[in-house]
Amino acid sequence: MDRNETAGEDALGFRPLYRQVRDMLVRRLADGIWPAGALLPSEMQLAAELGVSQGTVRKALDAMASENLVVRRQGKGTFVATHDEERIMFQFFKLVPDSGQRVFPDSQVLSVARSRANAGEQEVLNLSRMSEVVRITRLRSIAGRPAIVETISLPADTFREIEVMELPNNLYGLYALHFGVTIAKSDEKLKAVAATADEAAALQLPPGAPVLQISRIAYSLDGAPVEWRLSTCNTDAQHYHSELR
Numbered sequence: 001m002d003r004n005e006t007a008g009e010d011a012l013g014f015r016p017l018y019r020q021v022r023d024m025l026v027r028r029l030a031d032g033i034w035p036a037g038a039l040l041p042s043e044m045q046l047a048a049e050l051g052v053s054q055g056t057v058r059k060a061l062d063a064m065a066s067e068n069l070v071v072r073r074q075g076k077g078t079f080v081a082t083h084d085e086e087r088i089m090f091q092f093f094k095l096v097p098d099s100g101q102r103v104f105p106d107s108q109v110l111s112v113a114r115s116r117a118n119a120g121e122q123e124v125l126n127l128s129r130m131s132e133v134v135r136i137t138r139l140r141s142i143a144g145r146p147a148i149v150e151t152i153s154l155p156a157d158t159f160r161e162i163e164v165m166e167l168p169n170n171l172y173g174l175y176a177l178h179f180g181v182t183i184a185k186s187d188e189k190l191k192a193v194a195a196t197a198d199e200a201a202a203l204q205l206p207p208g209a210p211v212l213q214i215s216r217i218a219y220s221l222d223g224a225p226v227e228w229r230l231s232t233c234n235t236d237a238q239h240y241h242s243e244l245r
Contacts, residue, residue: 030221
């Protein structure tokens with residue numbers, strides 16, 4: 001470690017230096033200094049600015065790439081990742097037809113409403129009792145067949161006036177573009193349940209049919225929970241697929 005890097009380590013603390021650099025760069029993403037799709041400064045520029053070695057910056061960027069926060073393009077540089085449909089499909093959408101061929105679902109917005117957060121939303125999204133949420137209910141189809149009915153709860157203060165916007169299939173792209181909120185990670189819980197009458201009707205199933213329920217909490221770059229998505233899935237012709245590494 002050279003003198004500059006030692007000085008940088010003293011300034012940044014005693015955790016592994018590349019993790020400190022990674023955290024500093026992620027903070028810049030969260031603050032909107034580098035928006036989605038932006039080209040980051042070169043490793044040499046970042047190393048000089050932070051007073052660390054180029055190898056430390058490279059390791060920090062590699063960690064961010066493994067988290068799908070940045071994309072490294074040979075000969076072009078490192079770019080802030082965008083929530084395009086291909087990335088969403090492989091990182092966040094896990095329902096796959098039994099044929100094995102990944103297909104991005106079509107979406108139909110059934111309702112959008114703004115109201116006081118219920119107890120569950122307050123707990124999951126860290127909201128106060130007086131906070132409001134926007135609830136979006138959508139029906140998602142795969143190859144023309146109803147596959148998922150989902151309710152998405154969003155903090156109204158974070159996503160101001162989203163209820164009057166035209167909502168695209170790719171909501172995470174909308175969050176980043178219009179609200180400066182990049183979804184960095186999510187936490188999911190899966191449970192087998194019986195479809196309610198409304199869910200069964202939307203999914204064209206008999207009431208009480210077995211379905212897969214997915215509760216997903218999505219987090220922004222700064223670690224704040226910004227979306228709670230409750231999805232009820234018809235798995236007659238598709239399955240949940242997660243690749244572990």
